[in-house]
Amino acid sequence: MTPGRPREAVLRLAGYRPGKAASQAEEEHGIDNAIKLASNENPHSPVPAVAQAMADALAGVNRYGDNNATDIRTALGEWIGIGADHLTVGCGSSGILQQLFFAYVDAGDDVVFPWPSFEIYPVFSTLFDANAITVPLVDHAFDMAAVADAVTESTKLIFLATPNNPTGTSTSMDAVAELLATVSDDTLVVIDEAYREFNDPTFGDPVDLLKAGHRNVVVTRTFSKAYGLAGLRTGYAIADPAVVAELDKVRLAFSVNNVAQAATLAAIEHRDAALEKVAELAAERDRCHAAVAAAGWELPPAHANFVWIPTGDRTDEIYLSMEKAGVVTRPFPGVGLRITVSTPEENDRWLGAFLDATA
Ligand SMILES: Cc1ncc(COP(=O)(O)O)c(C=O)c1O
Known part of the structure; x- marks a missing residue:
């Protein structure tokens, strides 16, 4: 029993599910150097x-x-x-x-x-x-x-x-x-x-x-x-x-x-400085999209700062394998994986982990 009387709607609600922190994945899998690509954040600090x-x-x-x-x-x-x-x-x-x-x-x-x-x-x-x-x-x-x-x-x-x-x-x-x-x-x-x-x-x-x-x-x-x-x-x-x-x-x-x-x-x-980084991220997004497509995955066009991969029934398995390799993505169970585009180094890392998980 919770003290007080929460509204019925609140009791029904599971709450908003934010992306998992890299530190949490490190703790859960006994790894270090995990990266979080689960919340569509910008890898660059503000100008x-x-x-x-x-x-x-x-x-x-x-x-x-x-x-x-x-x-x-x-x-x-x-x-x-x-x-x-x-x-x-x-x-x-x-x-x-x-x-x-x-x-x-x-x-x-x-x-x-x-x-x-x-x-x-x-x-x-x-x-x-x-x-x-x-x-x-x-x-x-x-x-x-x-x-x-x-x-x-x-x-x-x-x-x-x-x-x-x-x-x-x-x-x-x-x-x-x-x-x-x-x-x-x-x-x-x-x-x-x-x-x-x-x-x-x-x-x-x-x-x-x-x-x-x-x-x-x-x-x-x-x-x-x-x-x-x-x-x-x-x-x-x-x-x-x-x-x-x-x-x-x-x-x-x-x-x-x-x-x-x-x-x-x-x-x-100073928006122009940020928009230069956006152009770099968009180019990286297109590179990642092409690499996943080249591996045989059919994926929709990517217009934001992430790539959506329709991994269907394999989503949980691929997600977990990538997380164990220190790459935290956002799974939509039974549907697909959403992976935030980051710096070229971090993108190489997630591409490698994805290809390993799906090999
Ligand atoms: C489609 C969409 N709208 C709105 C938001 C909210 O972003 P914020 O509250 O940080 O402005 C997000 C964040 O992920 C989003 O994906």
Whole structure:
């Protein structure tokens, strides 16, 4: 018996499953030198100007920061070419996703998303007593006609991660525009672009849909992946000002803290340096993808900072073998393995461990 009376939804919930730490794998298998490629993190530390901004901000942590993160909204607005009133911030883009549930989802509402996709969508759906309507992928990618068919008057939110986690496949904004033509303004269509910077730009920019007058489009982005600030937790949303106003009401006060705000401003200013590293990682991703394909695996195109390998029934066995060799990946039992792309040395290591495990 747990003390107190947790909500039924909380009792039903297993909780979010973060990637296993390298230290845990070392302990479990009595090894050292393990690497973690399980959380789609950036192997590179933030650029020196960002580290300096954080160091400078530390002396000010006795004060609360700017609750509205006004400077970040202004800087993002100038960067993206949209009014600052279309922007809000959150504790990672996960924080923004949670705010979307707080602001829009009542018990019994429907939330629609293709599946498999980001594991937090069903977690929040359960927590908010919503019906998670999952739409199976076809060839590892979204079946947008089936997504449209799944939407009803009860649908409050649709989540489309592009590139998708865990499959790395992307959805074109033309396909999203077709979906929007069938969806009423009462349903928000959330385009989760956590991996945007790694994507092929020919898939299009969802902000253009917003600018074209689709007021129910919400775009979520993050500084966690391309900008190497996962541990700092800054995410943001681009949305209609009326949606921004609702998201702001439910945001935990000061959820983007002083240090994170300083770092984020510096990351915006020095974004070109981070984007050079993104280009290197994308090239490494393509090299790894080609190596796995050359070994005979059929895998979907990879548009994010990871490679998705449909290992099916062999997933657990391959995962364990790689982990024993000190390479921690993210298994989706019975479906596939998601492996984060890292430095050339670490990529050689996981490729070697994967080929050994599947030889
Ligand atoms: C598709 C997707 N969206 C959002 C996030 C959340 O990232 P963060 O909360 O660090 O911004 C992730 C993290 O892995 C993700 O894969």
